[in-house]
Amino acid sequence: MARLVVLGGGVSGHTAATFAAKWLGSAHEVVVVTPNSKWNWIPSNIWVGVGEMSKEEVTFDLAPVYAKAGINYKQAKALSINPEGSELLNKPFVTIEYTLAGREGMTENVEYDYLINATGPKLNFGATPGLGDANGLGEFTVSVCTADHAVHANEEFQKCIQKMKKGERQKFLIGTGHGLCTCQGAAFEYIFNIEHELNKAGVRDMADLKWISNESFLGDFGVGGLHMKSMGFAVSSKIFAESLFTERNVDWIIGAHVNKVEKGKVSYELLDGSMGEEEFDFSMLIPPFAGVGLKAYAKDGTDITATVFAPNGFMKVDANYSAGAYENWRASDWPKTYQNPTYGNMFACGIAFAPPHPISKPMSSPNGTPINPTPPRTGMPSGIIGKAVAHSICDRILQGENAPLHEASMAHMGAACVASAGKGIFDGTAAAMTIYPVVPDFEKYPGTGRDTDYTFGEIGLAGHWIKHILHHLFIWKAKLKAGWTLIPE
Amino acid sequence: MIREIITYPTPPSVEYATDVRVFNEEIFSLIGDMKDTIEANSLDGLAAFQIGSYYNVVVVKKEQGGDFLELINPRIISQSGKVTTVEKTAYFPKLSANVTRYETISLVYQDRFGNQHSLKADGDFSILLQRKIDYTFGSSFLNKLSKEEKKLFTKKLEFGSDVAISQSCPTIFKRDYITKAINALMLAMIILLIGSLFVSDETSAQFWQYQTYLFYGALALNVIYFFYAQYEGKRFTSCTSCQIGNIIGTAVISLVKFSVIMLLSYFII
Numbered sequence: 001m002a003r004l005v006v007l008g009g010g011v012s013g014h015t016a017a018t019f020a021a022k023w024l025g026s027a028h029e030v031v032v033v034t035p036n037s038k039w040n041w042i043p044s045n046i047w048v049g050v051g052e053m054s055k056e057e058v059t060f061d062l063a064p065v066y067a068k069a070g071i072n073y074k075q076a077k078a079l080s081i082n083p084e085g086s087e088l089l090n091k092p093f094v095t096i097e098y099t100l101a102g103r104e105g106m107t108e109n110v111e112y113d114y115l116i117n118a119t120g121p122k123l124n125f126g127a128t129p130g131l132g133d134a135n136g137l138g139e140f141t142v143s144v145c146t147a148d149h150a151v152h153a154n155e156e157f158q159k160c161i162q163k164m165k166k167g168e169r170q171k172f173l174i175g176t177g178h179g180l181c182t183c184q185g186a187a188f189e190y191i192f193n194i195e196h197e198l199n200k201a202g203v204r205d206m207a208d209l210k211w212i213s214n215e216s217f218l219g220d221f222g223v224g225g226l227h228m229k230s231m232g233f234a235v236s237s238k239i240f241a242e243s244l245f246t247e248r249n250v251d252w253i254i255g256a257h258v259n260k261v262e263k264g265k266v267s268y269e270l271l272d273g274s275m276g277e278e279e280f281d282f283s284m285l286i287p288p289f290a291g292v293g294l295k296a297y298a299k300d301g302t303d304i305t306a307t308v309f310a311p312n313g314f315m316k317v318d319a320n321y322s323a324g325a326y327e328n329w330r331a332s333d334w335p336k337t338y339q340n341p342t343y344g345n346m347f348a349c350g351i352a353f354a355p356p357h358p359i360s361k362p363m364s365s366p367n368g369t370p371i372n373p374t375p376p377r378t379g380m381p382s383g384i385i386g387k388a389v390a391h392s393i394c395d396r397i398l399q400g401e402n403a404p405l406h407e408a409s410m411a412h413m414g415a416a417c418v419a420s421a422g423k424g425i426f427d428g429t430a431a432a433m434t435i436y437p438v439v440p441d442f443e444k445y446p447g448t449g450r451d452t453d454y455t456f457g458e459i460g461l462a463g464h465w466i467k468h469i470l471h472h473l474f475i476w477k478a479k480l481k482a483g484w485t486l487i488p489e
Numbered sequence: 490m491i492r493e494i495i496t497y498p499t500p501p502s503v504e505y506a507t508d509v510r511v512f513n514e515e516i517f518s519l520i521g522d523m524k525d526t527i528e529a530n531s532l533d534g535l536a537a538f539q540i541g542s543y544y545n546v547v548v549v550k551k552e553q554g555g556d557f558l559e560l561i562n563p564r565i566i567s568q569s570g571k572v573t574t575v576e577k578t579a580y581f582p583k584l585s586a587n588v589t590r591y592e593t594i595s596l597v598y599q600d601r602f603g604n605q606h607s608l609k610a611d612g613d614f615s616i617l618l619q620r621k622i623d624y625t626f627g628s629s630f631l632n633k634l635s636k637e638e639k640k641l642f643t644k645k646l647e648f649g650s651d652v653a654i655s656q657s658c659p660t661i662f663k664r665d666y667i668t669k670a671i672n673a674l675m676l677a678m679i680i681l682l683i684g685s686l687f688v689s690d691e692t693s694a695q696f697w698q699y700q701t702y703l704f705y706g707a708l709a710l711n712v713i714y715f716f717y718a719q720y721e722g723k724r725f726t727s728c729t730s731c732q733i734g735n736i737i738g739t740a741v742i743s744l745v746k747f748s749v750i751m752l753l754s755y756f757i758i
Binding site for chain 2: 216217224225227234236238239243253254270271272273274326327329352361363364366439442446447448449468
């Protein structure tokens with residue numbers, strides 16, 4: 001009997017674990033280690049953050065789902081990996097620390113034959129003074145990165161609405177809280193949902209909305225923007241984003257690295273080296289992501305973290321990490337199998353794998369501060385990668401160690417994204433976008449690096465309906481209800 | 490080398506680079522061509538996009554000295570103030586539009602060696618840079634126009650001229666009301682014609698009487714339409730094309746229809 005251990009139960013880890021359990025059956029064991037007791041459909045957190053959904057609607061208990069799937073669920077966080085075992089244990093193992101009520105703080109070594117690292121990111125609030133610290137979110141801003149954060153964000157948002165109803169003008173500042181953030185899409189959704197809710201509450205005229213982000217142009221979204229055919233032109237998402245921001249009367253600051261957050265004020269540095277300050281009454285700033293801080297040790301106890309993980313804490317996989325300067329970047333730099341180059345039985349998927357380089361153009365201020373979005377690995381790609389990795393491991397367990405690995409390169413993968421810009425059955429809007437490939441391939445598609453026949457976007461009410469349907473569809477799939485395998489990632 | 494400037498309706502290029510990644514002889518040669526084309530056409534600046542190249546390059550004449558400023562991968566990162574001016578661009582020759590832009594902008598760009606620079610611009614220079622940078626992202630100033638201005642500019646595109654577009658066009662012309670009245674008369678005549686099949690001879694004779702009154706009325710309305718429509722057409726010269734042809738055609742078709750109805754009425758009623 002082989003044992004597969006999956007670290008993390010987010011979109012990627014949950015997809016990998018559930019498919020692996022289905023394909024392997026009861027002859028082999030799948031273990032999921034995740035510190036959370038609930039699964040969270042993160043894309044809907046933005047609706048929790050404006051009071052349009054409850055926490056219960058975007059989360060569910062993992063234990064009964066894993067019990068049904070025959071998965072050994074350990075509510076714990078991973079501390080370290082011993083890919084060669086130790087002097088006491090011959091097999092490779094992961095050291096975990098329980099977070100389960102009643103067993104908090106207890107540690108255990110979980111042996112494995114195969115390991116999937118799908119821990120997701122550490123929300124690195126501590127990277128920006130005032131945004132937070134090692135313990136998480138600070139006191140001056142809110143976040144929608146977790147369901148609990150989103151509940152808190154909505155409480156603060158409702159207070160602002162009450163103030164506006166009493167005639168007190170409020171300033172909303174939404175965006176990214178560091179020069180190296182990703183997930184601009186979530187902040188984009190949040191600012192337009194805020195705007196939509198303010199309209200519904202009849203206080204839009206009492207609010208000033210401002211976007212602040214590390215993108216070098218509006219509509220970059222961490223993928224270097226996308227280009228949509230319009231009247232014979234391939235028009236950049238910059239033009240569409242600027243139109244939307246202007247239409248909704250949302251001002252913007254771009255190319256910004258937020259370097260300090262204080263009560264009611266952020267300080268930032270722009271790409272041209274200038275410094276600025278922006279005041280706010282309500283602010284939601286996405287933190288930068290980092291690896292969760294897993295350590296790795298050799299058999300003799302030597303620290304081999306730098307061998308297994310990149311400096312940012314994400315796990316090294318079969319990517320080309322020595323591509324160097326921007327002009328040398330190739331689509332082929334991106335990983336295909338997500339196998340760790342040193343230890344063939346370890347894989348990483350979702351945000352947990354170390355990307356070879358950004359997708360957006362790397363930029364920095366004259367002061368040397370890097371200010372550019374880091375590459376997104378969330379949503380559809382993370383699900384697809386999780387499934388491909390699970391497939392590879394199942395093949396190796398069932399067919400032997402030489403079974404070929406499945407590939408799911410982001411440079412050969414398309415993705416669809418539906419970004420909400422306001423919730424409502426008849427007055428909701430969302431921007432629906434498809435992009436192919438996610439990572440531009442400038443050799444195959446000279447110019448934009450993408451196939452403009454498969455890269456397009458549209459905003460409207462139908463987009464909102466799709467977004468809402470997807471919410472129910474993906475929660476249905478994650479709960480492993482009838483026909484879950486038929487629902488795509 | 491002087492290159493041909495692509496003009497509407499040819500799309501400048503449907504494939505273009507988001508950014509220049511390799512700073513090589515190809516880019517230097519492109520910049521040289523852009524400068525030659527600017528000089529030859531007495532322009533203020535050009536985006537590479539306008540001469541069919543998909544590289545993210547803008548060359549503009551500096552405000553003072555007549556020298557050129559080369560901007561590779563430019564990005565506007567901050568802006569302030571709003572100003573609306575009449576703009577022209579080589580892509581839409583002979584046409585202009587009222588475009589609202591930022592008064593002051595700050596941008597970052599790279600030079601031909603890949604070094605990053607920043608620049609603040611205001612006034613006409615700021616507007617020129619904004620217009621050219623829009624091209625590098627696949628957009629002409631058409632995407633920056635207000636709804637009303639875009640409607641007007643679409644008309645200008647249709648006529649290929651700025652001059653004729655001096656007024657906005659009414660949604661409904663008064664002559665359309667006359668046409669509606671003529672159609673109502675025609676409907677009434679058709680009802681009388683069909684009705685005559687189901688009534689006595691005496692009533693039928695009365696119907697014929699009404700039919701002739703309606704016919705004279707229709708004739709009179711057609712005459713009024715013919716002359717009034719021409720008067721209105723002169724007031725709104727730019728609103729539709731082939732005005733006189735349309736007016737004659739509408740009147741003739743209407744008269745033919747009435748004649749047919751009268752002819753049928755004569756034999757049936």
